[in-house]
Amino acid sequence: MYAQMIKTAGTGVKSPEEMTEEERKFQAHVDANEKVEPKDWMPDDYRATLIRQIGQHAHSEIVGQLPEGNWITRAPTLERKAILLAKVQDEAGHGLYLYCAAETLGISRDELTEDLLSGKMKYSSIFNYPTLTWADIGAVGWLVDGAAIMNQVPLQRTSFGPYSRAMIRICKEESFHQRQGYDIMMKMAKGSEAQKRMAQDALNRLWFPSLMMFGPSDKESVHSAQSMAWKIKINTNDELRQKFVDQTVPQVEYLGLTVPDETLSWNEERGHYDFAEPDWGEFFDVLKGNGPCNTDRLSARQEAWAEGKWVRDAMMAHARKKSAAQVAAE
Numbered sequence: 001m002y003a004q005m006i007k008t009a010g011t012g013v014k015s016p017e018e019m020t021e022e023e024r025k026f027q028a029h030v031d032a033n034e035k036v037e038p039k040d041w042m043p044d045d046y047r048a049t050l051i052r053q054i055g056q057h058a059h060s061e062i063v064g065q066l067p068e069g070n071w072i073t074r075a076p077t078l079e080r081k082a083i084l085l086a087k088v089q090d091e092a093g094h095g096l097y098l099y100c101a102a103e104t105l106g107i108s109r110d111e112l113t114e115d116l117l118s119g120k121m122k123y124s125s126i127f128n129y130p131t132l133t134w135a136d137i138g139a140v141g142w143l144v145d146g147a148a149i150m151n152q153v154p155l156q157r158t159s160f161g162p163y164s165r166a167m168i169r170i171c172k173e174e175s176f177h178q179r180q181g182y183d184i185m186m187k188m189a190k191g192s193e194a195q196k197r198m199a200q201d202a203l204n205r206l207w208f209p210s211l212m213m214f215g216p217s218d219k220e221s222v223h224s225a226q227s228m229a230w231k232i233k234i235n236t237n238d239e240l241r242q243k244f245v246d247q248t249v250p251q252v253e254y255l256g257l258t259v260p261d262e263t264l265s266w267n268e269e270r271g272h273y274d275f276a277e278p279d280w281g282e283f284f285d286v287l288k289g290n291g292p293c294n295t296d297r298l299s300a301r302q303e304a305w306a307e308g309k310w311v312r313d314a315m316m317a318h319a320r321k322k323s324a325a326q327v328a329a330e
């Protein structure tokens, strides 16, 4: 029903004078840090922005299983295999909590899935990069889940109740994911020369794509101003990217690896690292579908959706039979 509103206009934030009475009340509710619940009145654009963001987030969790799922059968030990399997299953669970949160806004999971499969909705750019070696699995857990946590911890306080509650649960699991990734990196970085080279190579390839996860720079971000006014987003994209760099650089140093950024330096005055921006041309190109794995990722999901049709049909038929039997018994 709301699918046509998924692409929200990047309009400016309304002043109180420009708002209707209902919008002013809504804004006051949000400003008082009260949660917005599904049955509450909300501006159409607030609903559309949430459907876009939560839907994109859910799709990211689902598509995000692919680069790691690819390594389950090739994990180096039984223990690593069990850990990776559990982690990938967690991501599926995260996708499901998020689809449920989006459904409370009046869109069905099937509609969201169809919008993903038709290319109308996005998923995180990071999952369009390949995982070439076992060290990439370490780097994904450490950097990708690390970036995801940096973004999601503040989202626990987002204004929409179901999204905020889903985030609380998801964040607990993400910290386990991040630690398992760092643990793989420690083993590789402290291992043989060949293992150390693999760890450095994974960091070289995944550093800038991880920085892209926070979205375009603040000056290019169409939605940040309105999303922050509505407390859907708590921080800007650049604020979170900076926090991620500040947190991750000492971890790189501890591993004895090098950040693939010659301009990286500690800025005493700012109390933060200065660092090179990712290649935004590459980022927008990946968003357009031209990343190294866009076609593979989407076709894997399209295939899974087509092959799962008989399961969905069987479950619907069972539900119909069950409710008909219940009605007959009453």
Ligand code: FAQ
Binding pocket: 007, 008, 052, 053, 056, 057, 058, 060, 061, 064, 065, 091, 122, 123, 124, 125, 126, 140, 144, 145, 148, 151, 212, 213, 214, 215, 216, 220, 221, 222, 223, 224, 227, 233, 237, 287
């Ligand atoms: N990739 O105006 P902004 C995970 C789009 S979870 C693709 O700045 P906004 C767990 C954006 O949608 C990772 N598209 O947008 C895991 C908008 O699209 P439009 C996912 C991106 O929403 C780990 C346009 O660009 N996390 O990884 C990206 O205010 C390991 C303009 O951008 C979330 O989704 C991107 N990186 O800020 C799973 C967190 N960035 O309108 C498996 C929730 C921007 O043109 C394995 N989301 N776009 O259609 C958010 O916090 C926000 O949506 C941002 C973007 C910060 C991502």
